[in-house]
Amino acid sequence: MTDVIQVTKRESTGTAATRRLRRDGHVPAVLYGHGEENQHLAIPEVQVKGLLRHHSKTVQLSGDVDETALVSDMQWDPLGIEVLHMDLIRVNLKEKVELAVPVELHGEAVGVREGGLLLENAHEVEIRCSAGSIPDSLVLDVNDLGVGQHKTASDLTLPEGVELVTDGDMVIAHVEAKRDEEIAEAGDALAEPEVISKGSGEAEE
Incomplete structure (x- = not known):
């Protein structure tokens, strides 16, 4: 999918200017590639x-720049919530x-129906x-994946x-057998202290 986004050129690229840009609701970006001059943009x-x-993997830039670009990289805040910066590469x-x-x-x-656990390795x-034909994702069919098998x-x-x-x-995914939960439960039962009722073990008068 190719999204159309409006961009404006940035004249200032320092830390203070970048912070002001984010406060104004924009994300700084750099467009580069094809041997042309880098463009500092705001989105x-x-x-x-x-x-x-x-x-979206590819975007159509409009506004101050009319280019098709590939989203190369996104830098996130420490919590992984907000995009702080984007790298765009010119492409056709x-x-x-x-x-x-x-x-x-x-x-x-x-x-899994046999009691195993499906794990995704990648x-x-x-x-x-x-x-122009970048897929959003690739599909792996795991229907026939048995315990001890992988794809x-x-x-x-x-x-x-x-x-x-x-x-x-x-390896993208595999199915492994679950641990023997009954052994773990038995171990827990043995570890439980015996409850002694009040007065037990005392000699009767």
Whole structure:
């Protein structure tokens, strides 16, 4: 998905100017690439939040700059709530780019129905594709995954024109057997002190 966002050029790039920018409801950004001069930009915070909701990888810049760009990086505050800065790379929609995309597990693993536990080993993979056909995510079908089995990056469903850059042998998800909870419960029972009623053990007169 390609979102259109309004940008304005920034003349001041110091720390104080950046803080003022954020107080005014904008996120600072830098546009670079293709051998052209870097552009320091300001993007309305509400539009940045829209990018996050849509999981957009490419954006069409309008306003002071008319470019197509790839969202290369986002810097977050320490709590991971607010975007503090964005890096944008100039692209055309036909050129090949490499980037990370999230992985979504689909289905209910047969091993889970048998009492196992489904664990996700990796949440994203690197791919190569044209900038105009970047998928929001890649799907891994785990329906047939049994206890003790795993699936790797090579098992991902790749849309047409998308190449996997990540090693195909990298494990994405696996199902492992649960621990024997009965043993743990028995151990807890043995550890419980015996409750002695008042007066027990005293000799009768």
